[in-house]
Amino acid sequence: MIAAPRLRRLTVDERRSLRTALPFIAPWIVGFIAFTLYPIFYSLYLSFTRYSGFGDATPVGFENYAHMASDPLFWQALGNTFYYTALAVPVGVVVAIALAMMMNQNVREVAFYRAAFYLPSILPLFALTFIFIVLLNPGFGLVDYVLELVGLPAVNWLGDAHWTKISIVLLAQLGAGGPALIFLASLRAVPSELYEAAKLEGAGPIRSFYKITLPLITPVILFDIIYGTILGIQIFTPAFVLTGGTSGGGAYTTGPENSLLFYVFYLYKTAFQYSDMGFASAMAWVLFVISVVLAAGIMRWSKGWVHYESG
Amino acid sequence: MALVPGRGVQALILSFLLVAACSTGGGTSSAPPLAGCNSGTKIALFWTSHTPPDTDSEKNIVDAFNKQSNTTCVKMVAVPGSETDIAKLTTAVRGGTGPDVYELDRFTVAERAAAGVLEDLTPYGAANMSGNYLDFAWKEALFKGKPYALPDDTDARVLYYNKDLLQAAGVTDLSALDMSKGAPTIDTIRGMANKVNKKVNGKYTVVGFAPRLNQGWHYTWGFAYGGSFFDAASCKVTPDDPKIVQAFKDMFYDWSAALGVNDLQTFESTYAPDTPPLPTEQDAFLTGHLGFVISGDWVLAWLQKYAPNLHYGITYIPVPHQGDQPATWAGGWSVVIPKGAKNGKGGFEFMKYFAGEPGQRTYAKETTHMPTLKSLLTDSTLFPGDHKLFVAMLPVAHSRPALPVGALYWDQLTIAQSAAEHHSKDPATALKEAATAVNAKLQQYCPLAT
Numbered sequence: 001m002i003a004a005p006r007l008r009r010l011t012v013d014e015r016r017s018l019r020t021a022l023p024f025i026a027p028w029i030v031g032f033i034a035f036t037l038y039p040i041f042y043s044l045y046l047s048f049t050r051y052s053g054f055g056d057a058t059p060v061g062f063e064n065y066a067h068m069a070s071d072p073l074f075w076q077a078l079g080n081t082f083y084y085t086a087l088a089v090p091v092g093v094v095v096a097i098a099l100a101m102m103m104n105q106n107v108r109e110v111a112f113y114r115a116a117f118y119l120p121s122i123l124p125l126f127a128l129t130f131i132f133i134v135l136l137n138p139g140f141g142l143v144d145y146v147l148e149l150v151g152l153p154a155v156n157w158l159g160d161a162h163w164t165k166i167s168i169v170l171l172a173q174l175g176a177g178g179p180a181l182i183f184l185a186s187l188r189a190v191p192s193e194l195y196e197a198a199k200l201e202g203a204g205p206i207r208s209f210y211k212i213t214l215p216l217i218t219p220v221i222l223f224d225i226i227y228g229t230i231l232g233i234q235i236f237t238p239a240f241v242l243t244g245g246t247s248g249g250g251a252y253t254t255g256p257e258n259s260l261l262f263y264v265f266y267l268y269k270t271a272f273q274y275s276d277m278g279f280a281s282a283m284a285w286v287l288f289v290i291s292v293v294l295a296a297g298i299m300r301w302s303k304g305w306v307h308y309e310s311g
Numbered sequence: 312m313a314l315v316p317g318r319g320v321q322a323l324i325l326s327f328l329l330v331a332a333c334s335t336g337g338g339t340s341s342a343p344p345l346a347g348c349n350s351g352t353k354i355a356l357f358w359t360s361h362t363p364p365d366t367d368s369e370k371n372i373v374d375a376f377n378k379q380s381n382t383t384c385v386k387m388v389a390v391p392g393s394e395t396d397i398a399k400l401t402t403a404v405r406g407g408t409g410p411d412v413y414e415l416d417r418f419t420v421a422e423r424a425a426a427g428v429l430e431d432l433t434p435y436g437a438a439n440m441s442g443n444y445l446d447f448a449w450k451e452a453l454f455k456g457k458p459y460a461l462p463d464d465t466d467a468r469v470l471y472y473n474k475d476l477l478q479a480a481g482v483t484d485l486s487a488l489d490m491s492k493g494a495p496t497i498d499t500i501r502g503m504a505n506k507v508n509k510k511v512n513g514k515y516t517v518v519g520f521a522p523r524l525n526q527g528w529h530y531t532w533g534f535a536y537g538g539s540f541f542d543a544a545s546c547k548v549t550p551d552d553p554k555i556v557q558a559f560k561d562m563f564y565d566w567s568a569a570l571g572v573n574d575l576q577t578f579e580s581t582y583a584p585d586t587p588p589l590p591t592e593q594d595a596f597l598t599g600h601l602g603f604v605i606s607g608d609w610v611l612a613w614l615q616k617y618a619p620n621l622h623y624g625i626t627y628i629p630v631p632h633q634g635d636q637p638a639t640w641a642g643g644w645s646v647v648i649p650k651g652a653k654n655g656k657g658g659f660e661f662m663k664y665f666a667g668e669p670g671q672r673t674y675a676k677e678t679t680h681m682p683t684l685k686s687l688l689t690d691s692t693l694f695p696g697d698h699k700l701f702v703a704m705l706p707v708a709h710s711r712p713a714l715p716v717g718a719l720y721w722d723q724l725t726i727a728q729s730a731a732e733h734h735s736k737d738p739a740t741a742l743k744e745a746a747t748a749v750n751a752k753l754q755q756y757c758p759l760a761t
Contacts, residue, residue: 050755053401054427054650067751072744139514139581154514156573159580161733243585256576257735258726272398274719274752275426 047282052275064282074283076258077266080165084262085232088169092228093221095176100183114184121177129241132171133158158242161259168238168260179224186220187213218306226298230291236264263287348377348384355383355657356410358400360392361644364591364612368677369414372670376661383657385412395419395718400649401428409649411658412665417451417462417645418711418721424454425715425756430648432458435659445705448683451713452645461666462683464674465643466607467701467708468526470500470629474622476517476602480506485624490700494627494637497561500603507602508570515578518570520603522562523732524583524595527605529724532558534638534709535628540720541712546757548712548720548749550727550742559738561631563731572734592617608701612679625697641708643683681705715756720749 010018022029047064049057068074103114120128135142136157144154157167190213198208239260254261254269263283271280344352359369366389373387390399394416403409415423423429432438437458441449448462472488482503487495504519522532529550533540538555541548549555567575579585583595591597596604597618605628614621627637646662648655664670671682675693681702687693694702714720727741736744 052426052428053405071748073748133584137581137584138577154577156577156580158584159576160573161735254726257729257733268398269722272401273395273722274716275401275422275428276752 043281043284046278047285049278051277053271053277057278060278064279065286067279068282068286073258073261073266077261077263080259080261081233081235081263084165084168084235085229087165088172088232088235089225089228091169092172092176092179093224095173096179096183096224097217097221099176099180100187103180103184104187117180118177120174123174125175125237126241128174129171129238132167132174132238133242136167159256161255161257164242164255164259168235168242171238179228182220182224183217186217190216215307216309218302219308222298222302222306225302226295229294229298233287233291233294234264235262236268239265240268344384345377345386347374349381352377352380352382352384353654353657355385355412355654355661357385357387357412357414357658357661358390358410359387359414360390360396360399361414362389364616365609365678368674371677372665372673373661375669375673376664380660380664383654383660385657385661395721397423397428404428404649404651407651409651411648411652411654412662413647413649414463414644415460415647417448417460417643418713419717420452420460420645420647421454421713422715422717423647424459428649429454429459430650430652430655432460432648432659435648435655437461437659443685444683445685445688447641447708447710448643451643451710453713454715460645460647461662462643462645463666463671464678464680465641465683465705466609466680467641467704468531468605468607468628468639469701469704470495470603470626471596471606471610472603472624472626473596473599473601474624476507476599477503480509480519480602482506488624488626490626494630494635496633496635497629497631500629504602510574514581515570515574517600517602518575518578519601521570521575521579521583521601522566522605523728524579524601525604525606527562529555529559529728530640530709530711531605531628532562534640536561536631537635537638541714543759546753546759548714548716548746548753550720550724550745550749551739556739556742557631559728559731559742563728564734564738567732568734572732576733597621608679608681608698610679611696611698612677625700636707637704639704639708641681641705641710643680714753715759716749716753719752720745723748 046057048059048061050060050063051057099117103110103117105113107113136144138144138154138156138159141157143157148154155163157163194212194216195208198212203211239255239262243255243260254265264287267280267283267287270276270283344350344354357373359366361369366387370387373385377384388410392399397413397415397419400409400413415429420429424431440461441458444452444462445465448465449458452458452460452462470488472485474485477485486492487499487503500520507517507519508515509517521527530540533550533552533555536554536558538552538558539549540552540555578600582598582600583589591613594613594617595601596606596610597613599621614623628639630637646666648658648662652658666683668684668687671684671687672690672693674680675682675687679698681698682688682693688702688705691699711717712720723745724742727736727738727745730736730741731738
C-alpha cells in the first residue's frame with residue numbers, strides 16, 4: 001500500500017497549469033457529471049419510486065426492495081448469475097493461463113499462433129453467439145457430431161436447462177484471448193534465471209510451473225478473478241441473443257425453465273418490457289452492493305495466496 | 312511549455328462547441344421529401360418491428376400512400392423489437408428521437424398507454440371510428456375508455472396437417488379432420504400423430520404433433536379447454552383456473568412425457584429452436600418435420616411462397632371432448648402515435664390509410680392476415696381458398712385480456728408452460744406462481760375502466 005501524500009497548497013505555477021488544464025478536460029468532466037454521476041444518483045432516487053419511464057415518479061419508500069425478497073424470479077435470476085459466475089471465472093482463468101503458455105512457446109511460428117488464439121476475442125460477441133448456435137445444434141451441430149464420434153452421448157446444449165449455462169461458459173472462452181495477453185505479459189516478466197536455477201536443481205517443467213510461474217503471476221490471477229467476477233455478474237448479451245431476447249418470438253422467454261434469466265437480463269426486462277424503472281433501479285443498486293461485497297471478499301481472500309515481489 | 316490562460320478559455324469554448332455539435336446531430340425538421348413522395352409534403356417517420364414477408368407488404372402500402380398524399384411523406388424504418396419488447400421505442404421517445412407512428416402488438420396497447428408511452432388519439436377524431444372496426448379489436452385499442460391505437464390486422468389459429476406425412480404413415484382415413492364434423496378430439500389427433508413419429512439413430516426426425524410449437528401457446532390450449540384468464544369482477548388474472556391447469560397437464564406435461572421429455576426437447580432444438588427461431592423458409596412444418604401444427608392464417612402465404620407442393624389440410628384446434636365447441640383466438644397489431652411525435656397530424660393521416668381500407672386490403676391480400684375493418688370482411692375476393700375458413704371463425708374467436716400488465720402476463724404464462732413441458736414443476740404450481748406474480752403488479756391499476 002502506498003501512503004496518501006499530505007495535501008499542500010499549490011504553487012502559483014501549479015495553479016496556472018491547473019487553470020489551463022481544466023478547460024481541456026472540461027468535456028470529460030461535464031460528460032461524467034451529466035451521463036454518469038447524475039444517472040447514478042437519479043437511479044438511487046428512482047429505486048424508491050414507482051416509475052414507468054414516462055410521466056411522474058410516485059414515491060413508494062422501500063416497496064421495490066421489499067418486493068425483491070418475495071419475487072421468485074429475482075432469486076432465480078440471482079441464482080443463475082452466481083452459478084454462471086462461479087463456473088465461468090475459474091474456467092476462464094485456467095483457459096487464459098493455458099492459452100498464454102501456448103502463446104509463450106519458443107517456436108518459430110509463435111506470432112501466427114498468438115494471432116490465431118487472439119482472433120476470436122476481437123469478434124463481436126453477438127456474431128460469436130450466432131456461430132455458437134449452429135455449432136451446438138443437437139441435430140447437425142459440429143460439437144455433438146464430435147461427441148458422438150468418440151462415443152459420448154449427444155447433449156442438447158441450448159434446449160436442456162442443465163446445459164444452457166455451461167454452453168455460455170464455453171462461449172465465454174472464445175473471448176479468453178484478452179486476459180491471455182495479460183497473462184502472457186506476466187509470464188514474460190518472470191526472470192528466466194529462476195527457471196535456469198530450478199533446472200540446475202533438477203526441477204522438471206511441471207514443478208517449475210507450480211513453484212515459480214504460478215506464484216509469480218498470482219497478482220494477475222487476482223486481477224483476472226476480480227475482473228471476471230464483475231463481468232460475470234453482469235452477463236447479458238449471450239443470453240439475450242440466444243433466447244431471441246424477447247418473449248413473443250420464442251416460446252421460452254429466457255431459455256428453457258428460465259435457465260438463462262440472468263440478473264441483468266431480468267433488470268432489462270423489468271425496465272423495458274414491463275416499464276418498471278423503479279424496480280429495475282432498485283435491482284441495479286442491489287447488484288452494485290453485491291459487486292462491492294464480492295470484490296472486497298476476493299481482495300481479503302487473496303491476502304493468503306497472492307505473491308507480491310515487493311511484499 | 313504552458314499555454315497562456317487566454318488560450319485555455321479558447322480551448323474551453325472550442326470543447327463546448329464540439330460537444331454541442333455532437334449532441335445536436337439528427338434534427339432534420341425541414342428534410343426534403345423522399346423519392347416517391349410529392350413535393351411540399353412533410354416527413355412522418357413510421358417504425359415497425361415486423362420482418363419479411365410482412366414488411367414487403369407494408370412497404371407497398373407506404374409507397375401507395377406517399378403517391379397519393381399531398382401533405383405527408385412516410386419514411387418506413389424496420390427496427391428491433393417484438394410483440395412485448397419495445398426497448399428501442401421507449402428509449403428513443405425519452406431521447407426525443409421517436410417516430411411519429413409505431414406498429415404495436417394490440418394486446419399491449421393498454422399496457423403501453425398506462426405507462427405513458429402513447430398519445431391519446433381522441434384529439435385526432437379516432438373515437439368516431441369505433442364503428443368501423445371489429446368490436447374485440449377496437450376494445451384492445453382502448454385504455455380507460457379512450458382510443459390509443461387503430462387496429463390494422465387480425466388473425467385466427469387452426470390445426471394444419473401434412474397430408475403426405477399422414478398418408479405415408481398409414482393414416483389414410485382423414486375424415487375425422489373434416490371441418491363440417493366440428494372440432495376433432497385431442498385423442499383422435501394423438502392417435503394419428505403417434506403413427507407419424509419417426510426416429511433415426513434414436514432422435515426424432517419427424518414428430519406427429521408437438522402441441523406447444525408455433526402457435527400452440529398457453530392461451531391457445533387454455534381457450535380450447537374453455538378456461539378463463541381474467542376475472543373482471545375481482546380485477547385478478549386467473550391462470551390457475553382448473554380448466555387451464557388441465558390444458559397444461561394434458562397438452563404440455565403429459566404430452567412431452569409420452570414423447571420423452573428429452574427427446575422432444577432435442578427435436579425442438581434441432582428443427583424448431585427458439586434460440587433464436589429459424590428463418591420462415593426453414594419452419595418445421597414447411598420442411599416436413601411435423602405432421603400437425605397449430606398456426607395462424609399467415610401460414611397460407613408461407614405455404615404458397617416457400618412450400619407450394621406441400622399437400623396440407625386445415626381443421627379446428629382439437630378439443631378435449633367429442634362435441635365441444637371449437638375455440639380459437641384472434642390477435643393482431645395496431646398503429647399508434649408515441650409520445651413526443653413531431654408530426655402527429657401527418658402520422659395520423661397515414662394511420663387512417665394504413666389501418667383503413669386501402670392499407671388493410673393490400674395487407675390482407677399479400678400476407679393472408681385478416682382485416683379488422685368490418686366493411687372488408689364481407690369482400691370475398693380478399694379471402695381466396697382456405698382463407699375464408701378463418702374469416703368464418705372470427706365471430707366466435709377469443710382474444711387475450713387487454714390488461715396494463717399484458718406483456719408480463721404473457722411472459723409468466725410462458726414460463727409456466729416451459730416448466731410444465733420440461734417437468735420442472737407440476738402445472739398447478741407453475742400457474743399459481745404466475746397468478747401471484749401478475750396480480751401483485753396488476754393491483755396498482757385496479758379497478759380497470761372498461
